Amino acid sequence: MCEQENKKMSIQEIVDSLIYICMDLRNEIKDARPDLVEIEKIIIKHIKEWSSLDNNSINDFQKGLEWFNVSKGLSIKEDLKGKITILDFFTYCCINCMHILPELEALEKKYFIEDGLVIVGVHSAKFSNEKDSSKIQSAVQRYNISHPVVNDAKRSMWIDIGINCWPSLVILGPDGQVLFVLVGEGHREELLLYTQVALKYFKSLKKISSHGLALKPAAHLLPVTRDLLLFPGKVQVLRDEKILVSDTGNNRVLVLDFDGQVEAVVGGYSRGFKDGSFKEAKFNAPQGVCALEDDVFVADNENHAIRVINLKEKTVKTLAGIGTRGTDYVGGKPGTEQALSSPWDVTIYQHDQNNKSAVPVLLIAIAGTHQIWAYFFEDTTWWENRQYKAKTCSAIVGSGKEENRNNFYPHAAGLAQPSGLAVAQGIKSLFFADSESSSVRRVHLVDGNVTGVAGGDKIPLNLHEYGDVDGSRYRAKLQHPLGVTWDEASNVVWVADTYNHKIKKLRLMESVLVFMVLIDLKLPKNVGRPADKKLNFNINVPKNSTLKIFLVPKLSNDLKFSPEAPQKWTLKYLLSSWTAEKISGALDEAILIKTSEDVGKCKFSVLLNLVVCKTDECIPKKYEVVFNVDVDDKDVKRGIPIRTASRSHNVPRSTLYSKLTNKTSLEAKPGPATYLTQEQEHQVIDWVFYLRDRGFAITKNQLLDSVRDMIVALGRKTPFKDNRPGRHWFEAFLRRHPDAAEKVIQNLSSRVVEKKSLRHWFLEVKQMLESLQLLELGKDRVYNLKVEDFVMKGQKKKKVDADDCKERVKERVKVVFAGNADGDLLPPMLAFGYQRIPGSVSKNLPEDWKVSGESTEIFREYISSTFYPWLVSKKIKLPVVLYIDGSANLSMSVMNYCRKVQIELIGLCPDATHLLQPIEQALLKPLTKFWNDSPPVKKETFVSSLNEQLQKIDKMGEELKMAFKTCGLCPFSIEVVNYGLALEIKEEKIEDDDIPDIDHDNNVKSSFSLTKNYSSEEYLRFLEFFERHLTGDLLKSFRENLQGSVFAGEERNKGLFEFWVDIKKKCFSF
Known part of the structure; x- marks a missing residue:
């Protein structure tokens, strides 16, 4: 029980500990399957240990809270005594909270209140709009919630027991003791198991009561007649003739004329998942609708499916989805085999495929996995020439992480519950309402680039930045928008700012300038190659505008275009800070060019190569059209x-x-030229977050070196000295990207890994592998790589300082080892401290070994020359997972190469090499012993000596297999690691007297003061504990007033603010 017996824990510490304990319990149960008797023993043991813990009893609900589905408020000490109680901490806007409702409903159908189970929804609002009890009652009705729900608007219970995310499930025993804590969704089996065993165990102790509760379901307040709309979700106009309405609460779709008369009703009142005629078909909370000819596509939200209504045949069929919620973040299966997760809206985009006729693509807002998917009606060539087969459904935008992260790469972008879609066909863009980040965002459908339009916050992880403020970009504030539509005529996006109860107009600050270039084509009189013709155009354009360029050929009477000839023109040159929609086009099509934000003079040109023929004469002729552009401030x-x-x-x-x-x-x-273009800076940010998501440390020098390498590769002139940015650029970069700042450290430090950090690493990596569908790979697809330093004369040195003298550096040899969980050891690579490799070294080198000099980027060299070719030669299925040291120096070029060849890099937990490196355990430990016992080694004999020592290691393959298993990497497991080698951090207890008495208005008693002296570390821990009791909005306002330590907020919070400042002064000097 993690040594909790001897420590009296607070209820917040109990809840926090149980989050991790229940994760371990889940794995323990998984390992015990299918032995049901053993599983029951494991759960009962857990219940006994935690139900008997001192101080394990939560406080009661506050008095005076509003309740739903019951005739009076409930008390944990009275009404819920003798019951197994599940507290569901939810907020009604959250899609993950919606996902667990069917799991709770299934549990309620199996165990009734009289059986001893009570489920209580504790509504803890995220948005201010959600604190309104009338809104909560509507949500209770809309989601068919039948169990008691309480409006805990101030989140008193949330704060009291230390909940920190939605949804969270807390299972209480009959005396209010906390038994289990489950965070997030997907706990159906666990809920059933824990409830079943808990009821059985406490009934054996005669502690379960069969008394009932005075229920009063809110569903009884709904209108009796179904002729009225009930929580309608979306509306769409069909060919300027009809109106489509998703009548969500009535589980049907209505077809209306423009006078509001109902022409067709599709679906019935009851929930279901059934194809057939309009009367036979059943939906479950349908949301978005759109049309293509006679087909109407429906986002059948709670069936997790896309349905298609044929208005001619009057039938309903399933296009995509299997009727149950999926957890796939990639897709690619045929529509009716592909599981989806809460599709919320749909729209049609006409995709221009390689300058051919447009093909329709159905775009889908998948709110459940925070992504945008697409259904492809035909074989389609998509962004970056990616091929999608007809009638398949795939994710095209979003990593699956709930974030407000814009990115040039669509799959690296993070979305937050996209709920409304609108295609702007003319400018090839998709606008979407990103409801949980309270923003409207844009996908550029030419390349998948995701950008922000209005609302939200610059920090991707901050999903609490909302309000009701007009303005542009981040200055504008929205509150949980759910719908958007595009007005082509006015160049405007209309936004349903749902929780502000407003319709807002979002005008794009962009002008389109159309230029038609007339080219006079004449056949030269003299035979022979004519001189090339150059045409110049001078134009003035505002910045942030779009140029629409047409080439219009003027033919003389004796010329005509040959139908067999490809009539194409291309851009010859384009500024790196500008973007073009496509680089080539037919003569009857335009090319869109977006200008940059820079002011000044520049130029670009388009090129037209012709072959002019008459009878048997054919003469090549080139026209160059030069645009001299003045991007001005006039x-x-x-x-x-x-x-x-x-x-x-x-x-x-x-x-x-x-x-x-x-x-x-x-x-x-x-x-001087700009430091970096916007696109190049986006590439740097993408690299930073790619490494962050995979567990790598990023140092200041690593960042600056990567920028230098990128500039050198591009051959670009910048004001940087030696092309390497300095301190001022680095600090400005972090200010521009505060979300990246916390990921970049000044230097790496060496310390002992903590148990908590190690467990957190496993959980983070597991989540990432699951999102990439790489968690359960075969043993031949899981690898570990280690770079080891050897020093001549048989002495091994773990780390060689960069300031060592040249002679010492030349004595050092870096060796790269790699192997997989199937026991295969790949050929190594050796890097000597010489610019040119001596012949005495090369002649002893085995055929499959590689060698390099000191100037080589050894990791990139090994991956490209040894690792990837070995995968290809062995026909290993891609992608593969490669675990390496989390402190490895990975440049952008390495990242781009590994992405290209489908090698997924994962950084091992810092300072945990001795625990998590299979190569270290299976190879380097025995090799070190052999190496130290060997006679002195010089560079001429190093290769042969190393090869000889490798041959002496017995059963290398079996040792490597076992090492991957004991390191928890294959199979991936959090439990098998030897945590005894990690550092256990023991926290000192905070005395109850030290915690201030905070009332419900967030006031501290005026008589309270800090009377004891603590160390700065203890004060810091106290500060973290204290801040957990503050709401996010209040803590934010405190931080805004911190500079002068003078509080300008509400008077009632002044005492709390002053106390908070006092604690911070004792932690930090400012």
Whole structure:
């Protein structure tokens, strides 16, 4: 029981511990299957240990809270005494909270209140709109919740027992003791098992009561007639003739005329999942609808399916989904075999496939996995030439992590419950309402780039930035928007700002300038190659605009286009800070070019290569059209106020004023090139988060070196000295990207790994592997790589300082070892401290070994020259997982290469090499012993000596297999690691007297003061404990007022603020 017996724990510590204990319990039960008797023993043992723990009893609900589905408020000490009680901490907007409702409903059907089970929904609002009891009652009715629900608007119970995320399930014993804590969704089997065993165990102790509760279901308040709409979800116009309405609460879809008369009712009142005629078909809470000719597509939300209604045949069929919720984050199966998770909206996009006729693609907002998927009606070539087969359904945007993360790579972007979709066909964009981040975002359907449009926060993990504020980008604030639509004529996105109860207009700050380039094609009179023709166009455009370029050929009377010839034109050159929709097009199509945010003069050109033929004469001719572009700030001279021009163009007002008064010239001398383009900076951010998600440490020097390498590879001139950014750029970069700042450290430090950190690493990696569908790979697809330092003369040195003298460096040899969980040891690579490898070294090298010099990037060299070719030669199925040291220096080029060849890199938990490196345990430990016992070794004999020592290791394959297992990497397991070698951090107890008396209005008693002296570490731990009692909004306001330590908020919170500041002063110096 993790040594909890001898420590009196607070209820918050008990709940926090049980989160991890129940994860371990789940794995223990899994290992015991199918022995049901053993499983019951495991659960009973757990119940006995935790039900008898001192201080394990939660406080009662606050008085005066509003309750639903019961005639009076419930008390844990009275009404729920003698019951197994499940507290469901939820907020009604959360899709994950919705997912567990069917699991609780199934449990309620199996065990009634008289059997001893009571489920209580503790509504703990995320958004201010959700604190309204009338809204909660509607949600209770909408989701068919029949168990008691309490509106805990101030989250008193949440704070009291230390809950920290939605949904959380807390299972209580008959005396209010906490037995189990389950976080997130997907606990159906555990809930059933724990409830069944708990009821049986406590009944044997005669502690279960059969008394009933005074239930009063809120569903009785719904209208009796079904002629009215009930919680309608979405509406769509069909060919300007009909209106489609998803009548969500009545589980049906209505077809109306423009006078509101019902022409067709599809589906019945009862929930179900059935195809057939309009009368036979059944839906379950349908949401989004859209149409393509006579087919209407429906996001059948709680059936987790896409249904198609044929208006001619009057039938309903299933297009995608299997009727139950899936956990797939990739997809790719045929529609009716592909499991989906809570589809919320659908829309049609006409995809221009390789300049051929457009093919329709059904885009789907999959709220359950926080992604956007697509159903492909035909074989389709998608972004980056990815091929999708007809009638398959796949994820196209989103990693599956609930974030507000924009990214140039669509699968690296993080979405937060996308709930509304709108295609802007003319500008090839998809706008979506990202409800949990309270923002509207955009997918550029040319390449999948995901960008923000309005609302949300710059920090991707902050999903609590909401409000009701007009403005642009992050200055605008929304509150849980659920719908968007595109107005082509006005270039406007209309937003249903749902929790603010408003319709808002979102205008794109973008202008489109159309240019038609007339090219006069004439056949030259003289035979022979004519001179190339160059046409110049001077244009002025505002920044952040779109140029729409047409080439219009003018033919002389004796010329015509040959139907067999491909009539194409291409962009010859484009500025790296600009983007083009496509780089080639037919003569009757346009190319869209988006300008950058930079002000100044630049140019680009388009190229037209022709072969002009007459009878038997064919003459090549080239036309180059050069656009001299002035991206200007002359809006002020056109009558726009200086303040407006300054804000829209991000130019200081003083600069504009100086230019207008001729203090400085309008035509300023060009300064140095920009540091990085926006696209290049996006690549840096993507690299940072790629490494973060895979457990790698990122140092300041590593970041700066990677930027330098990128600049050198691009051959770009920048103001950086030696192409390497300095301190000022680094600090500005972190300010621009505060979400990345916490991932970049100054230096690596060496310390002993903690048990808690090690367990957290396993849980994080498991979640990532599950999202990539790589958790249960075969043994031949799981690898470990280790770079080891050897020093000549037989002495092994774990780490060689970079400042060692040249002679010492030349004595050092780096050796790369790699192996898999199937016992295969790959050929090693040796890196000597020489620019040129001596012949005495090369001649002794085995045929499959590789060698490199000191200037080589050894990891990239090994992956490309040895590791990947070995995978190909052995016909190993890709992708594979490669575990390496979390402190490894991985550049952007390494990341891009590994992505390309489908090698998924995962950084091992820092400072845990002795626990998690199979190569270390199976190979390097015995090798070190042999090496130290061997006679002195020089560079001429190093290779042969190393090869000889490797041959002496007995049963290498079996040792390697066992090492992968005992390290918990294959099969992946959190339990098999020897945690005795990790550091156990013992926390000192905080005395009850030290905790301030906080009332429900967040006031501290004026008489309270800190009377004891603690160390700074103890104060820091106390601060963390104390901040858990504060709401997110209150803590945010405290931090905003911290600079001057003068509180400008509500008077009732002043005492609490001053106490908080006092604690922080004792923790830090500021």
